[in-house]
């Protein structure tokens with residue numbers, strides 16, 4: 001759905017969750033938390049309507065996405081006053097794919113607002129340490145090359161954030177011959193970047209010299225309008241989750257800005273002073289917008305985790321899951337990896353009973369404590 005208008009995206013989200021002849025879906029697979037957010041906001045505004053007859057007001061927010069949600073609910077409530085309340089009651093739980101969605105879920109759980117149990121698939125080792133790292137290592141340069149045909153070798157590439165996605169992106173850019181710089185707020189990640197030979201800098205100190213920008217923070221206002229004003233005539237890109245990592249709204253509203261659509265998902269924003277920057281995938285996930293996302297092999301690890309999480313949710317009640325965020329057990333994480341090894345021709349060593357006892361594990365695993373960080 002990348003590149004479509006936000007209202008259309010939210011319309012699709014609602015259609016996906018509307019099950020003819022039923023109150024809604026039994027379980028949700030989410031990526032970024034949009035479906036989960038819509039159910040929660042739907043129920044919240046339906047309850048408000050029941051109490052005081054008021055409908056959501058899209059004019060009450062400046063956030064373009066949230067405006068769409070409010071408009072959608074403003075249309076939905078008069079037609080069916082309890083649609084999302086029934087949907088929430090029917091839903092046994094959600095399994096969430098990505099860092100940004102998990103962040104939203106944890107916020108809701110901490111406030112006691114989560115309406116059903118959630119499984120954090122992102123933090124399975126065989127998800128975040130594979131899809132986020134190796135998937136982005138593949139699909140970041142793929143997206144940049146397809147979109148711009150720019151020579152990456154020799155260019156200065158800034159990766160904002162050196163978490164899982166940032167690590168994959170930094171190594172990809174280095175592999176393509178770029179001189180890679182990193183911004184980080186976390187001293188541990190910053191030190192990791194230094195130890196890998198990347199230069200850790202602040203955006204302000206290098207913004208005028210960088211050729212390719214990639215934001216991987218899951219945070220907002222990483223590349224601001226002020227930064228974009230100071231950039232040279234070169235590409236900028238984003239691989240995080242939302243278009244607020246790059247201040248797209250402010251860029252679009254900037255007086256005198258001209259937008260040249262070079263091709264689908266590739267826009268050149270020209271400032272009144274004549275310098276232009278290339279924005280890929282409208283500031284959203286460029287590897288999805290400008291390429292085909294991650295290759296199927298690495299997604300197979302993520303989706304195997306999703307399937308296991310969905311099976312786990314089937315018995316959430318029996319397991320006594322509360323409306324909280326849960327991780328899959330480590331033996332399942334190891335199982336996901338085991339299932340993928342034969343395709344790569346790997347031969348796993350089997351521990352003898354003696355060796356297993358010596359290091360204090362079972363010969364069949366789990367091989368690491370939950371605190372192990374890989």
Ligand SMILES: NC(=O)c1ccc[n+]([C@@H]2O[C@H](COP(=O)([O-])OP(=O)(O)OC[C@H]3O[C@@H](n4cnc5c(N)ncnc54)[C@H](O)[C@@H]3O)[C@@H](O)[C@H]2O)c1
Nearest residue numbers: 098099100161163164165183184185186217218219240241
């Ligand atoms: N495009 C894709 O295919 C894809 C795949 C997986 C995840 N994601 C998304 O990518 C984003 C990052 O995911 P992740 O798993 O790497 O998360 P992460 O938490 O491992 O990494 C994010 C890093 O950004 C740093 N950071 C936060 N604010 C910063 C700032 N202002 N300046 C510099 N650094 C800052 C954090 O310290 C952290 O190290 C999320 O939005 C996630 O949903 C995208």
